Amino acid sequence: MSTAVIAVPKRRRFRLGAIAPYLQAMPLGLVLAVFLVIPILTIVIVSFWDYDSVQIYPDFLFTNYIDLLTSQVTWKTYLNTIKYAVLVWLFTLVIGFTVAYFVAFHVKSATAQMALFLICTIPFLTSNIIRMISWIPFLGRNGILNQALQGIGVTDQPLEFLLFSDFSVILTFVYLYAQFMVVPIFNSMMRIDRNLIEAARDGGASGFQTLVNVIIPLTKSGILIGTIFVVTLVMGDFITVRLMSGGQSASVGLMIANEISLLQYPAAAANAVVLLIIVLLMVAAMLRVVDIRKEL
Amino acid sequence: AQNIKDVTLRQFGTGVSNLNAIADKVKSDLGFTLAMTALDSDAITQRAVTQPKSFDIADIEYWICKKVFPTGGLQPMDVKKIKYFDKIVPIFVTGKLTPESVIAQGTAPHTVSFVESPEAKAFAKQPTQWMTLIPTIYNADTLGIRPDLVGRPISNWKDLLDPAFKGKASILNIPSIGIMDAAMVCESAGLWKYADKGNMSKEEIDKTMGVLTEAKKAGQFRAFWKSFDESVNLMASGEVIIQSMWSPAVAAVRSKGIPCVYQPLKEGYRAWGGGLGIAKHLSGLELDCAYEYINWYLSGWCGAYLNRQGYYSAVLDTAKEFMSPEEWAFWMEGKPAAADILSPEGKVMEKAGAVRDGGAFVERMGAVACWNSVMDEDRYMIKKWNEFIAA
């Protein structure tokens, strides 16, 4: 063997591999920088500006925040929005979990699972707004539901709470966002080793005990991701609340939209910053429980 | 050189006046293309302010103009280039329909119609050579009712808050307009008198919103509406039987065969008006086309087209030439229809013998109590409105 080679100093070549991740992540980084970071910074900056009924003026004031945070309406509205978020979360969770559970554990063939999934997806290809407003004739005073209820004699008066109420707002939210809960939970469930279920049964667990002690703990990450989706969607909404409450209920998004509509951008921006911080805190708290990067 | 056929002017506004029929007619009469984009009133304000280059012609309301024009997105128009300027209904110039009229409260169009110079952003107190908006359509709003369901004659704004209509009333959810309705109600109920309903003091805002809030808590309202369509659907489906309403919306309900009345009230009307403005960035051939378009707008066909839908047009004389005498008599003079009245699409809107609610043009526009407005205290007002919605 030639020992000469040992004298050759070790050289390390430049490798494209070293910068590849940066090149690959660049498009994402650029899009987010341009269309997310800069706009958000703009909003943050504007939130400290002054304004009158026609113009906004560069400045550095806290009045927008002070006005916002000292007003009772703000708190009330935030509470109401959080109430929506919590209720919608609760319902979508129950529905999403049950539906995902059925498809994941009670439907045996992969083709049937896919078919059922697609069935759930098709309605989402009709425009959201059309689907939303079509609840109105369904729930209205003379809508299908009331007529059906009166027809079969459940009530003799039309039920008024069905439309333009918290009921209809939450119903519509659940309707629009349930799928955002179903999908991640289903994904988590499909990753549960089927043997675990049998192992639980073998250990004497009833169906319910298996659910509580095995399936729910192992579906936590999916629940969490779904929760993030649903909560953030509800917290930022303004159109559903307005249309379905008949304009009678408040939400933070609506409050911001009202401010924007009268060009009170600094006030809207301050409100938006507060909303953003609250949502970020909520999500950060949730992310502490589960590292979604690992759980995916 | 540029060919006029290649010119496209982009106009945006609400669906009320952004009608495709007008664009078609422009194409055939003037040769250039008018691209119409319909938006809701919030989006219009946003777009006019934040994206002034995204349009060439803005079709906005006067109270919105009060906010938008000072931001600099529009250029004032030279009235010398407006052929029918002299014939424009004086409401938009002097504020008075007839020399004797009292100027109504609120953001009356003439107060935001003129600026001193092409560069000025502040509104002029008197008519000048520079006009901000050329009026297109306007109307006087009042309460719409379902005569079959209200069960009694309605004659005052205060009837809106009559507990008999609990859960069946509605108002507009556009703060600047909604509060005007509320003010009409308050005054009608004799609660107090406003110095200027269109420019309330904080105290007045508090009181007004207080009344609304109380009614809301008592369950008076079924819903608040924001778009034309919503108001029609609320009424047509029977969710609401009394609400402030636009005249064509009443017509739309009636066209479904559902009885609906545009009810004139003792206290008068709350009026609104819209106009066309030209974007700042427009110049050269395109600017010429814009003027041409505006002149065409006032030249009659368009006026007639809008009048037939229950709105009023800015230049009445020219519109009259494009309407049959029966139509003119029905729509403008408040006379019983001599023949079936047809919509622009040719559908029967009113049977022969019908009389227009509210009567003649002068009766209606002469009885305007206030205009939709932007107040000095609008920042406070928005806060209170949000409070009201959250209540």
Place this chain on the structure above:
Amino acid sequence: MRETRRGLAFWALASFFGLFVLFLYGPTITIMILSFQGEDGGLTFPMNGFSLHWFGRLFQQQAVGDFGGSLSRSLLLGLIVTILTVTISLSAGLAFRRRFFGSTPLFYLAIASLIVPSILVSLGIGLMFNVLGIEPAWNTSALGAHLTWTLPFGLLIMFAVFNRFNKAFEEAARDQGASPWQTLRHVTVPILLPSLIGVGLFGFTLSYDEFARSLMTTGSYNTLPLEIYGMTTSVTTPVLYALGTVTTLLSIVVITAALYGVVYVQRRRAGKGSDAGRGV
């Protein structure tokens, strides 16, 4: 022989699922019924006759607004968003398989993009374009706004996909003399194709439906959701519902065809026989 029985739980859950589907389709069905309104009918019950009138009207000019233009813009925008979402998420997914400087902030930025309320993004982008003096348009600013919504979803899906993707395939390709680009083109992308199609479909749906993020970013010409909303500022007719019915039916047809295609390909492949799982 004993029969295999399905338990009570199965039927309870199946009924629940059935109700959920009914819930999802309730409005769709309402839309369908109402799209057959008579000529004088409105957007609400009661039905006022029964006709195909509104389907005919769908293909004519509307009094206000323009289905054709806005629909084609929405479809085109959806398509662009789909393509960009797929390529950018794939590329980022590849990047995130390795730790690199700034990967964690970028990841959280993507998550933030998901949770920042839509109107803020919309307002911010609108303002930004205004300040920079660039004209917003559906294919620039709105495209960017939509991407801030679709990319995080795409990225999350790609994470899930790459967590299950066996790196050995790529190493095998390298071993076989494929360049990194050839590896991507001939191995990684084909293997991930179903997931990429999934990301694309998802991106398309999100973009096609996006309202709030388009609101202040679309510029002169509306996308479909904005157009529909704008149309409600005037008299709207059951043409809206006819549109809903037609798009729903169309998507059912497309999806069924796709499903049938997949099953067909599977059958044909299975036709060649299989020794999988056999000890030969």
Place this chain on the structure above:
Amino acid sequence: MAVRDDSSVELIGVTKSYGGTIAVDRIDLKIPPGTYCCLLGPSGCGKTSTLRMIAGHEEISDGYLRIGDRQVEDEPPVKRGTALMFQSYALFPHLDCVDNVAFSLKMRGVAKEERRAKAREMLAVVHMDRYADRLPAQLSGGQQQRVALARALITRPSVLLLDEPLSALDPFLRDRMREELKRLQLELGITFIHVTHSQGEAMALADLVVIMKDGRIEQAAPPRAVFNAPATAFVAQFIGGHNVIKVEDGSQVAVRSDRISLIPAAEGMVVDGTCVSAIVRSMEYHGAAVHLRLDTALTDEFSVVVDEAAFFASPLEIGDRVTARWSADHAHPLTA
């Protein structure tokens, strides 16, 4: 510990069909109490299906199942007195070792302290008490297996069912765990039913080897009986170490590979009752022995096992001609 009487298992005409395909075909099997029974057979022969029917995780399509003196084919898993150890162990990933083992006690409502104490005891039995607080992901394969075993045993089953418990382990560990399983079974005095497709494993562990093929039982007997008297050609081939040779009357005999001796080649390729001409095709060194494969006119595969020392005393090369011979005593007649 004494043999537990209630640990006998009896299958009577047990059948499993999945839709059209019959996975297990009317098998009868009687396993005496306290037996270590191995189910052996090629892939897809129905071993897992049989085991899962006994466990109660798969419905029995037809037939009867008795455990102890109770007929149990309609009972749920817990009531059968069986416990199943899964091939992949199926430990609950979100629970630490103690809670994994304590799972069934928790299901029965045993109080927390009590069940954790018991679980720790059981972990001690499998020498895993040191790792009590770890999550499964923090354990090696062999450690996981012990936890799985502890979890199965804590219910005090009379029958422990194991589906290829050793296949995921490396060979080193496999031998160790094998010994431990056998020790445990003797200690507890219960029946183990162990599925494997390794003949070596079955031989080493079982009191009773059950060899299956296509959903039927080919032979069920103690390992020595199977090795020295395979019932069928399939059994002889499957357990290995045998050559199946056709004899004149058309029937077949099995001759153990290590009972064959090689002598220098006679002329030509002679075939005769107890010897055959052959060519060396391949050789494998196995430490103590050398395995040769020969080409003969008799069978496709003719294998001979030669002691290493003897082989290297006069080594052969691939391609060498030899004669293989055996004594007639070592030729065991087969039934099919």
Place this chain on the structure above:
Amino acid sequence: MAVRDDSSVELIGVTKSYGGTIAVDRIDLKIPPGTYCCLLGPSGCGKTSTLRMIAGHEEISDGYLRIGDRQVEDEPPVKRGTALMFQSYALFPHLDCVDNVAFSLKMRGVAKEERRAKAREMLAVVHMDRYADRLPAQLSGGQQQRVALARALITRPSVLLLDEPLSALDPFLRDRMREELKRLQLELGITFIHVTHSQGEAMALADLVVIMKDGRIEQAAPPRAVFNAPATAFVAQFIGGHNVIKVEDGSQVAVRSDRISLIPAAEGMVVDGTCVSAIVRSMEYHGAAVHLRLDTALTDEFSVVVDEAAFFASPLEIGDRVTARWSADHAHPLTA
């Protein structure tokens, strides 16, 4: 076929470190051309890392690598003349067998018809031409392996690298594929480097067995040398079949388990140079032989292999006392 000269492999001071941990520690190894080399060792000892460094899928942290007469540690995989067969085969799931095999030709721009024809030829070499149009998912494990082999061989590598190629197969098939690998290697005359942690596999296949521990090479020698003269106690224990015994002077010797005989117990637990008193702890039946484990004072594990016939002539029971003895000739001294 003749041995290919360019198929020698030489590792000089090769080191692999992952961040802080050193997986492979300055190993030197010279593999002559045309060698079947097995890398053997317990889990985590650095076998895969070594193989992947040779393949070029892992950077060499330090040291040199020569293949044939070229220094290649900075070359990409294709330029090294190596081909890697992955443990899970890594067949491209979207391509049928032909296209899988033709993949490297396609990458080189060979025209479609030509490359498919060549791929079919290569499939014929591994007897898979019948399945040319199937997708990997439609193949059994053994069939997949052959396709993977064909794909690796079509690049005409001088060195074929295999990472546990047989571990995913069932034991039956494993033996068959083992024979086939050996046949192919002889036919092609190239070097195979085969990672395994089964000592049986290494023994059976290798010309050169390389036993690794903690990133270092313990012994590299032909299998017989390893079995008869293990260099260290670790090697003796790892390859099995040996008892490592401490002798008086403190050094250790290895004695093959099959070189130990059992005689009836002498009094007490006597320990002496060539015999020891013992108690039978466990017994395993292995067909031709019986393996016993004894408790002695000498070592933890004392194993004895007895011929089956001899054992059953005078069978022992667990707990019986015996004396184990061996000849001094069979005690092989160990270095560590």
